[in-house]
Amino acid sequence: MSNKxxxxxxxxxxxxxxxxxxxxxxxxxLSNVISSQIAIHTLYGGVVPEIASRKxxxxxxxxxxxxxxQSNMKITDMDAIxxxxxxxxxxxxxxxxxFAKGLSFxxxxxxxxxxxxxxxxxxxxxxxxxxxxxxxxxxxSGGHTHLVRVKDYGEYDILGRTQDDAAGEAFxxxxxxxxxxxxxxxxIDKVAKEGNPEAIKFPRAHVSDSEFDFSFSGLKSAxxxxxxxxxxxxxxxxxxxxxxxxxxxxxxxxxxxxxxxIEKYGMKKFALAGGVASNSALRDAMQKxxxxxxxxxxxxxxxxxxxxxxxxxxxxxxxFKKGIRAGLDLNAVANLxxxxxxx
Amino acid sequence: MKILAIDTSGLVASVAILDGDSILxxxxxxxxxxxxxxxxxxxxEIIRMTETDKASFDAIAIAGGPGSxxxxxxxxxxxxxxxxxxxxxxxxxxxxxxxxxxxWATDSLxxxxxxxxxxxxxxxxxxxxxxxxxxxxxxxxxxSVEELVEKLxxxxxxxxxxxxGVVRFKELIDETLKVAHKYAPAHHSRQxxxxxxVLGAKYYEQGxxxxxxxxxxxxxxxxxxxxxxxxxxx
Numbered sequence: 001m002s003n004k005x006x007x008x009x010x011x012x013x014x015x016x017x018x019x020x021x022x023x024x025x026x027x028x029x030l031s032n033v034i035s036s037q038i039a040i041h042t043l044y045g046g047v048v049p050e051i052a053s054r055k056x057x058x059x060x061x062x063x064x065x066x067x068x069x070q071s072n073m074k075i076t077d078m079d080a081i082x083x084x085x086x087x088x089x090x091x092x093x094x095x096x097x098x099f100a101k102g103l104s105f106x107x108x109x110x111x112x113x114x115x116x117x118x119x120x121x122x123x124x125x126x127x128x129x130x131x132x133x134x135x136x137x138x139x140x141s142g143g144h145t146h147l148v149r150v151k152d153y154g155e156y157d158i159l160g161r162t163q164d165d166a167a168g169e170a171f172x173x174x175x176x177x178x179x180x181x182x183x184x185x186x187x188i189d190k191v192a193k194e195g196n197p198e199a200i201k202f203p204r205a206h207v208s209d210s211e212f213d214f215s216f217s218g219l220k221s222a223x224x225x226x227x228x229x230x231x232x233x234x235x236x237x238x239x240x241x242x243x244x245x246x247x248x249x250x251x252x253x254x255x256x257x258x259x260x261x262i263e264k265y266g267m268k269k270f271a272l273a274g275g276v277a278s279n280s281a282l283r284d285a286m287q288k289x290x291x292x293x294x295x296x297x298x299x300x301x302x303x304x305x306x307x308x309x310x311x312x313x314x315x316x317x318x319x320f321k322k323g324i325r326a327g328l329d330l331n332a333v334a335n336l337x338x339x340x341x342x343x
Numbered sequence: 344m345k346i347l348a349i350d351t352s353g354l355v356a357s358v359a360i361l362d363g364d365s366i367l368x369x370x371x372x373x374x375x376x377x378x379x380x381x382x383x384x385x386x387x388e389i390i391r392m393t394e395t396d397k398a399s400f401d402a403i404a405i406a407g408g409p410g411s412x413x414x415x416x417x418x419x420x421x422x423x424x425x426x427x428x429x430x431x432x433x434x435x436x437x438x439x440x441x442x443x444x445x446x447w448a449t450d451s452l453x454x455x456x457x458x459x460x461x462x463x464x465x466x467x468x469x470x471x472x473x474x475x476x477x478x479x480x481x482x483x484x485x486x487s488v489e490e491l492v493e494k495l496x497x498x499x500x501x502x503x504x505x506x507x508g509v510v511r512f513k514e515l516i517d518e519t520l521k522v523a524h525k526y527a528p529a530h531h532s533r534q535x536x537x538x539x540x541v542l543g544a545k546y547y548e549q550g551x552x553x554x555x556x557x558x559x560x561x562x563x564x565x566x567x568x569x570x571x572x573x574x575x576x577x
Contacts, residue, residue: 044572048568050566053412053413054562057416062556064427075427090413094420098379098416099423099427103425105383105424328384331377331379331380
């Protein structure tokens with residue numbers, strides 16, 4: 001075995017960020033370029049897949065060129081290209097996958113297909129150099145809510161997932177209903193700081209037949225019903241109180257299920273991941289709950305919580321080391337399951 | 344002058360290598376597999392079969408649109424990935440022009456029709472000069488077949504139709520078109536990367552190409568969300 005360093009070019013285009021990054025040995029970020037489309041999708045109140053796909057194809061070369069330039073490396077210096085091939089929006093995914101296959105073929109640099117959620121989980125490896133499996137991970141974003149036992153690199157046991165809306169989706173919908181607009185997560189987080197989280201009693205939904213699954217559509221309906229009833233009664237709605245109370249209801253369930261899992265499986269380490277991991281109320285509550293139980297708490301910094309390609313490079317590194325390679329027929333898989341490999 | 348040509352604008356995936364005046368290889372697949380699965384293996388195969396050095400291409404020519412939005416982007420993104428490595432220019436050939444070029448040196452008008460959904464066709468009207476040069480009489484566009492038929496009736500010349508829209512629109516055309524017309528046989532009727540390559544070489548000589556970074560498909564249509572938003576704001 002040589003001790004040669006391993007360099008991975010990560011490419012991510014599963015939703016509304018076109019991103020490329022160069023990652024050394026799975027943990028050190030040499031560049032992390034993200035071209036966000038959020039301004040255009042804000043006009044539509046959410047991500048429009050066709051518009052996202054068109055933006056990805058406009059930006060992909062520029063983003064990859066910048067990632068390589070910032071790391072002072074050439075494509076031929078790379079040991080592998082890691083690309084997100086699912087889950088996500090199929091149109092956007094196909095841009096990254098098709099581009100990466102073309103580049104891999106032309107450069108003879110091997111290709112690794114990466115699961116987007118695995119990328120989010122792996123963002124923790126970048127931020128916390130000492131973190132190694134096993135640990136419990138809660139992945140919360142606009143599209144995903146997964147409670148995952150990370151048994152080893154690339155080995156996952158999904159304990160719970162959402163049965164309807166993702167946590168971030170609920171944030172977006174409630175933000176729209178109380179007039180905060182898109183994207184809902186950061187906006188609710190900010191406004192909630194001025195509000196009373198105990199002002200309104202919203203339900204903490206627990207799924208009856210599954211210990212660790214989540215459900216947020218009932219909570220969302222409860223918020224909408226509350227807004228309606230206040231309007232009917234001509235009573236004033238305190239935006240900050242609604243935001244804070246709703247956020248508390250989400251956080252309570254996320255923390256509650258996580259702690260039950262920690263105790264049941266005797267986990268010593270816990271990591272947050274995904275866009276909603278940037279939510280300050282969730283971070284603070286989760287950290288406190290972990291401390292009370294003597295559990296090590298990890299989370300990526302906000303730039304690594306959002307969709308990015310450094311996390312894809314980190315995840316690809318561990319697959320690459322296992323000898324996993326994708327062929328030129330790699331396809332994008334919109335509903336790819338965590339732990340499943342479709343190539 | 345060596346060109347790699349790609350057409351994934353429709354149901355057909357087609358790739359070709361043009362070397363000077365000679366098409367070294369052309370590979371077409373009209374099957375239910377997605378372009379995402381077939382395109383890159385097809386490119387790899389024609390390069391392997393012809394013992395072509397991957398670094399030896401001067402440009403990539405691509406059917407740049409219109410067509411299936413996703414199909415166009417799979418072709419474009421693949422071309423952009425290959426071009427990124429070798430800093431290759433990309434030649435965007437109008438899809439309908441390349442389709443028309445499958446028929447050559449006829450006295451009839453050549454009219455490709457692609458099924459563009461929403462009761463429209465991506466089409467254009469072409470003729471050949473006496474020395475065999477293709478001339479564009481109506482640039483590629485998305486219009487209804489009724490509108491196209493009206494235009495062709497007014498031009499009063501015989502017409503050759505081709506393209507995947509024939510299946511969908513043949514009945515309507517036969518009922519309403521008053522001029523003599525016929526339909527191209529199967530081997531002339533679908534997108535072929537060979538035509539994209541040869542037209543692409545002409546474009547290249549005229550300086551009509553972009554960098555990989557600048558290249559994007561020509562959709563001829565806005566996204567549904569954009570159209571609806573504009574209608575609301577109108």
